[in-house]
Amino acid sequence: MKNIYEDFFYVPKHGYGKVKEKVLYSRIAVMIGTIIICLAAMSFVAFAFFTHDIASQTNTIKTAIFDAKISILDNEKKPVNVIQSGKFEKTANLKKDIVYTVTLEKDGNAKTGFCVLSGEDFSDIYHTQQLGEDINADGGKRNELKFTIKATEDVSIVFFSHWGTSSKYADYENADDKNYIKAWDNVEITVTPIASNSLEEDEKTELKTPVPSVDIPDSEETTSEPQETILPDDGEEITNATENEIESEATSSQSSSSEQLSSEETTSVELKTE
Amino acid sequence: MENRIKFKKISFVLSVFAIIIWLLLGTNASVAWFSDTSNEVSNIFNVADFKLVVSYKNDNNQWEEIDATTKVFSDEALYEPGYVQVVPLKIENKGSVPFNFKTSVIINDYRSATNVYNETFKLQDYLKFGVVFAKTEAELSELIGNRDLAEQNAQEPLETYHSNYLPLEAGGKYYGALIVRMPKEVSNVANYDVLGPPKVELGIVVKAGQQQ
Numbered sequence: 001m002k003n004i005y006e007d008f009f010y011v012p013k014h015g016y017g018k019v020k021e022k023v024l025y026s027r028i029a030v031m032i033g034t035i036i037i038c039l040a041a042m043s044f045v046a047f048a049f050f051t052h053d054i055a056s057q058t059n060t061i062k063t064a065i066f067d068a069k070i071s072i073l074d075n076e077k078k079p080v081n082v083i084q085s086g087k088f089e090k091t092a093n094l095k096k097d098i099v100y101t102v103t104l105e106k107d108g109n110a111k112t113g114f115c116v117l118s119g120e121d122f123s124d125i126y127h128t129q130q131l132g133e134d135i136n137a138d139g140g141k142r143n144e145l146k147f148t149i150k151a152t153e154d155v156s157i158v159f160f161s162h163w164g165t166s167s168k169y170a171d172y173e174n175a176d177d178k179n180y181i182k183a184w185d186n187v188e189i190t191v192t193p194i195a196s197n198s199l200e201e202d203e204k205t206e207l208k209t210p211v212p213s214v215d216i217p218d219s220e221e222t223t224s225e226p227q228e229t230i231l232p233d234d235g236e237e238i239t240n241a242t243e244n245e246i247e248s249e250a251t252s253s254q255s256s257s258s259e260q261l262s263s264e265e266t267t268s269v270e271l272k273t274e
Numbered sequence: 275m276e277n278r279i280k281f282k283k284i285s286f287v288l289s290v291f292a293i294i295i296w297l298l299l300g301t302n303a304s305v306a307w308f309s310d311t312s313n314e315v316s317n318i319f320n321v322a323d324f325k326l327v328v329s330y331k332n333d334n335n336q337w338e339e340i341d342a343t344t345k346v347f348s349d350e351a352l353y354e355p356g357y358v359q360v361v362p363l364k365i366e367n368k369g370s371v372p373f374n375f376k377t378s379v380i381i382n383d384y385r386s387a388t389n390v391y392n393e394t395f396k397l398q399d400y401l402k403f404g405v406v407f408a409k410t411e412a413e414l415s416e417l418i419g420n421r422d423l424a425e426q427n428a429q430e431p432l433e434t435y436h437s438n439y440l441p442l443e444a445g446g447k448y449y450g451a452l453i454v455r456m457p458k459e460v461s462n463v464a465n466y467d468v469l470g471p472p473k474v475e476l477g478i479v480v481k482a483g484q485q486q
Contacts, residue, residue, distance in 0.1 A: 050324040050371070055479040056346045058382050061432075061454060062473040063397060064352035066465060087390045087467050110354045110465075161390075163465045164355035164458065 066113035066163035068131060069105040072149075074098055088161040096153045104145040104159075106131040113163040117181070121155045127166040128181045145183050325369035326482040331362040346452070346478050353401065355464075358455040360424050362414065365480060366447040374439040375482040377405055377450065381434050387472035390462050397472035400464040404428030404453040405437055414449040428453035432474065441485065452478065 008026040011019055070090050072080040075098050085091040094100055104115055112132035118125045134142050149157070168180045329337040330346050340346065346361050353359075365375060386394050404427045408414040418424045432454065442448055454476075456464070466472055 050373075050484040051482065052324060052326040052373075053479060053481045054326060054328045054340055055342060055477060056340050056344045057342060059345050059347035059476040059478065060349055060473055061347065061351075061353060061397065061401065061476060062471050063456070063464060063466060064354045065471065066354070087388075087392065088462070088465065089390075109352055112354075161465075162462050164460065164462075 064110035064163070065108040066110035066132075066161055067107040068113070068115050068159065068161045069107050070115075070159050071103045071105075073101045073103075075100070082159075085158065090159045091156055092159070093156050094149060094151050094154070096151050096155075099148050099150045101146060101148050104128060104131060106143045107161075110163050112165065113161060114166045116160040116162055117157055118160070119155055119157045121153070124179055126179050126181050127168045129183060130165065130169065142183070145181075147181050147183065323370040324373065324482075324484060325367070326373070326375065326480065327366040327368050328480045329364040329366070337364055340478075340480075347454070347476065353397075353454075353456045355456055355460045356458040358421055358424050358428070358453065360418050361452045362418070363450040363452065363480075364447060365442065365450060367442045367444055367482075370444050372441060372443045372446075372485050373482040374441050374485055375448075375480060376439045377437045378479045378481065379403070379405070379435045379452065380477040380479065381432070381474060382477045383475040385470070385473050387466040387470055389467065390465050392467075393463070395463060395466075395472065397464065398432040398474050400456060400460045401432040401474070402428045402455050402457060403430050403432040403435065405435065405450060406453070407437075407440060407448055407450040409448065411449055414451060418451045418453065424451075424453050425455060425457075427451075428455050439483075442482075 007020065008022050011023060067088050070082050070092070072082060072092050072094075074080055074095075080092055080094070080100060083091045106113065110132065112130050112134065114130050115128045116125060117128070128145055128147075129142065130137070131142060131145055133140060166180075168177060328340045330340055330344070332338045333348065338344070347359060351357070351359050363377075365377075367373060381398065384396060384398060386396050389395050402425075404424075406414070406417045406427050408417060416423070417427055440448060464472075
């Protein structure tokens with residue numbers, strides 16, 4: 001045994017002799033033998049780590065879209081050209097001293113939204129009531145909103161569709177908020193020319209960008225016509241009394257198209273330019 | 275030499291003594307060697323039962339098991355400011371060994387869109403997400419019982435998410451909820467152009483591994 005050990009396994013300490021070749025070969029043989037035994041052991045040794053995964057199908061998250069259809073009738077119940085001046089933005093050119101009836105109608109599949117009215121000729125920014133779901137509306141819903149606009153000068157008004165809830169909604173009960181347009185309320189809105197600091201921060205963020213320049217397609221080009229005196233059929237000049245009659249006719253004519261209008265005074269929006 | 279003779283004598287005496295004892299035992303004791311053979315031998319190896327079951331509450335408010343064909347979030351849901359969607363989950367260990375499990379939400383794909391200001395945006399940038407767990411349904415209701423509570427528990431941006439491992443004993447169950455919402459403060463920047471809606475494709479995976 002001692003001879004076998006010295007021949008095949010003995011490694012002399014440093015400086016006390018050389019390692020025999022037999023020792024090196026024996027070590028290699030032991031290593032190979034160990035590997036073979038381990039490989040052989042794999043055939044009859046079992047081990048496992050259990051896992052279980054459950055995955056659903058891909059789920060799609062998508063958004064709604066909100067837009068508003070706008071129709072404007074003048075005091076003669078003639079439609080006014082409303083131009084698509086941008087994405088969700090429509091522009092209408094209104095003449096002075098004429099009462100226009102504006103009808104906003106919810107479009108898109110979002111549950112609620114509102115419109116923002118602004119223009120280069122006046123500084124105030126107006127928010128309409130919610131179009132769509134509104135717990136303060138009759139039946140919890142309002143798909144249409146009507147009001148009137150009257151300008152003291154020719155003006156171009158931009159209607160900007162905005163989803164979500166208006167920042168002025170909390171002022172719903174606040175009758176003094178003249179910039180919040182409700183349906184057929186007796187509200188007067190005075191428009192003044194834009195001052196540099198007149199916009200509130202929330203209104204600036206809501207608009208996000210200034211009103212872009214009008215991009216009018218060829219088929220919808222507006223024409224600048226000289227103002228004509230509008231005469232009733234019988235040739236009489238329009239007096240203040242006649243104006244009131246036209247205004248009431250314009251408002252009453254809308255009652256048959258959608259929800260019933262109250263017999264109370266209409267919303268009159270005066271736009272004054274200085 | 276004398277010691278060797280002495281030890282020989284002692285061992286001889288002990289041997290004789292042992293034989294005498296053994297002989298004496300034979301009169302009052304019996305020795306038997308029992309053995310039996312059986313022709314049928316069956317060795318049964320029982321593998322541990324490892325089973326994870328995940329269910330979600332469907333539109334009918336019933337627990338329904340999730341598999342590869344199940345859509346957990348409703349396809350009809352349309353997100354807008356203030357919209358919150360909550361999906362209750364139930365994770366059960368129906369096996370015989372305890373395990374650790376974790377929940378992952380993975381964004382498999384998304385489509386950008388153009389907003390009303392002609393800017394490209396990603397929907398997931400305007401969504402918030404949250405995952406909550408509870409041991410009982412009552413505890414879960416305290417976390418997601420109403421809109422405000424659900425919003426409080428969904429404050430993280432929607433991105434690929436992996437929860438921590440939670441232990442679940444054999445036969446035990448955990449309740450959880452996935453919450454996805456669009457904050458009320460999201461402005462028109464996420465109101466997309468008519469050219470195409472943005473979307474996010476979410477994958478839900480619950481993974482269980484045996485405890486070591």
